[in-house]
Amino acid sequence: MKSLFKLRKYFARYKTTIYLGFLFIFLSNITSVYVPLFIRDGIDELRRQISSPALIKYALLIVGVTFISGVFRFLIRQTIIVTSRKIEFDLRNDFWSHLQKLSFKYFQNTKTGDIMAHATNDINAVRNFIGPAVMYSFDTFTLFVFTLALMFSIDVELSLLSLLPFPVLSIFVYYFGKKIHLLFTRIQEHFSVLTAKAQENLNGIRIIKAYVREQSEINHFRNLSYEYFKKNLDKIKVDSLFHPILFLTIGSSIIIIMWFGGMKVINNQLTLGELTAFILYMGYLIWPAIAFGWITNLTQQAAASQKRLNAIFAIEPEIKDSHLTNYNIKSLNGEIEFRNVSFKYREKLPFVLKDINLKIPAGATYAIIGHTGCGKTTLVNLILRFYDVVEGEILIDGHNIKTIPLKVLRNEISFVPQETFLFSDTLKNNIAYGLNGSSEIEVNQRIEEAVKIAHLTPDIESFPQGIETIIGERGITLSGGQKQRTSIARAIAKGGKILILDDCLSAVDTSTEEIILTNLKNFMKGRTSLIISHRISTIKDADQIIVLDNGVIAEQGTHEELVALDGIYARIYQKQLLEKELEEI
Ligand SMILES: Nc1ncnc2c1ncn2[C@@H]1O[C@H](COP(=O)(O)OP(=O)(O)OP(=O)(O)O)[C@@H](O)[C@H]1O
Ligand SMILES: [Mg+2]
Incomplete structure (x- = not known):
């Protein structure tokens, strides 16, 4: 329940409208409880003497009061339910902007389906609390008090009798509601499994066809679908028990009142009009009794959902501007320096980059080559601050990148990721x-x-x-x-001032690559460029080539220097030369 307190700030925003809504609830209920009173007076008067003016008078009174109460009902929805939608809108936007600020790591460790569930089901559950639950709790409370007061004014003994089944009714609705909700949640959960399966299936349709797996996919889907069907049947069973039991309880309490009330009418302790009004009031009480259990369920569900949302709201973006940020830095020149940089993705994982020292002058073109998995992408991810270094520091124009406003840093980098x-x-x-x-x-x-x-x-x-x-x-x-x-x-x-190309020419042929590289030359003037590639042809003209091997800089130099060095680079070069010759044969 405590989790719902977080909603205070949203309620505060629409305070006046909500209070107005409460006023309308009050007015609507205070007018609607007059209906049975008019019926009472009508019956009693008409029993004495039936006259047209009296008939018309009571008919008009009843219609008039119902109409006024109806107008207030309309206004209640226009205030409270509309506000609940506004708060839902605010909450969803806040949730979304919070998500956008979270670090890369969060999204790598959280399933998209879970995030979607929070954004839809949880926010919806909270909305049900803000709107219906808040509205109906005040509504049923006032209706209950007014009705009870009038019932007691008619007959104390009968009132006490009629209250007997209500606690049972509330508890019954509460438990049934809980059970129905549980089954409903299971259905929803299973439905997301089903949609996830369908989505993956459609995305992978090419593979399914190529591997002739259609039949097995059909069977798999059918099984999941059958599961969904069975879960729905479970819920229908409970649903179909709920209503008969509910009406049985209500019906039996009305019989009690008819019996005792009827005796009182026979003994002239009660008029027929009064008994009719009383039974009508009983009808008024049924809704609050049912609503009580229902509201409790809605509130509990909302509390659980809000708790999950609060947990996400509490996650601080790991990478953001901090007290270290120097907002005087408005643009960058492009000199990049790695000083003793080491990095690993998680505490328990091994280091991916080890003690990297590298200085790239502003405006220079550097290339990185190395076997797959040696840490090239990781190295450039660190410049963008997708992750922060574990040891050492990265500087741009002599500023530790942690002091550069994130917006400036990322605005100055033109990045072409490896995965398009x-x-x-x-x-x-x-x-x-x-x-x-x-x-x-x-x-x-x-x-x-x-x-x-x-x-x-x-x-x-x-x-x-x-x-x-x-x-x-x-x-x-x-x-x-x-x-x-x-x-x-x-x-x-x-x-931006810095251009990073992460293996982004791998899918174009060598002649197109050559055209692009020639076109790029002019663009790269005055910009610091970092080009990652597996192909020597892409990088041979770079000012400096870095050979990464297993997280360390193994070799560094120009193409000619590295060929002469006769190390890793020279071997890659010879292999690619050979491949090219073979292709040309
Ligand atoms: N998010 C991550 N969490 C844990 N380990 C990771 C993560 N991303 C990459 N790694 C690991 O870090 C190492 C370096 O990966 P990286 O992507 O930097 O290699 P790369 O040199 O770019 O390879 P390629 O040439 O195939 O693109 C690999 O062993 C990889 O498994
Ligand atoms: Mg890579």
């Missing part, structure tokens, strides 16, 4: 992704230049809508090389 990711949007919007705040003319200019450098022009010309073509799931699928070149164009368009 493009959004399901137009080609143009993908390339312009890093260009917020620029004027349209500038954006178009930059895109044009980037497209040219990345040698995308011929491809774009062949697309039906040119650069406005939608790519990804909603549009056309790009080839591996086209994706890589789009990713390069996106980085070029952004135009």
